[in-house]
């Protein structure tokens with residue numbers, strides 16, 4: 001499984017249930033990367049997006065056994081989710097938020113992080129892959145620019 005998220009310089013990812021940035025180029029990069037795949041997310045992230053991501057299977061984790069929405073697959077149990085992912089031929093991406101990343105990190109071997117060179121007020125932070133010796137950077141894009149922000153796509157892989 002791969003992780004794909006966008007962070008600021010403090011690894012901040014969200015505030016008040018919303019994302020910190022909405023960069024068109026990054027959204028396109030996210031779409032190109034995840035189209036046709038399984039997208040795994042926490043219930044809070046699903047509700048912050050507001051609708052199922054088109055042309056992808058939306059797998060949503062919640063403890064609420066009555067949670068039901070059209071065009072998503074709901075899981076209450078981590079192992080049911082892992083079994084579903086194992087039995088699918090599709091690539092699986094964990095798209096957030098942090099609670100779900102923490103839960104699924106042991107099962108992930110790649111992380112595609114959009115690093116946005118900025119600091120925003122945040123209340124939700126991602127695992128800092130730069131400080132984790134189990135991960136290394138294996139690829140990095142050239143800098144991109146939008147809305148006076150500089151950002152790069154940084155590709156991490158698990159090394160132990």
Ligand SMILES: NC(=O)c1ccc[n+]([C@@H]2O[C@H](COP(=O)([O-])OP(=O)(O)OC[C@H]3O[C@@H](n4cnc5c(N)ncnc54)[C@H](OP(=O)(O)O)[C@@H]3O)[C@@H](O)[C@H]2O)c1
Nearest residue numbers: 006014017018019042043044045062063096097098099100
């Ligand atoms: N920058 C980015 O790329 C990016 C990407 C995604 C999200 N975000 C931001 O991140 C924030 C949300 O992240 P978050 O960490 O607060 O929440 P989250 O991970 O999206 O969702 C947390 C929810 O997942 C469910 N859950 C957690 N552990 C579970 C388990 N063991 N079994 C079953 N369900 C479980 C619970 O849902 P219930 O409460 O329903 O039980 C929990 O409230 C928002 O601000 C969002 O905009 C940013």
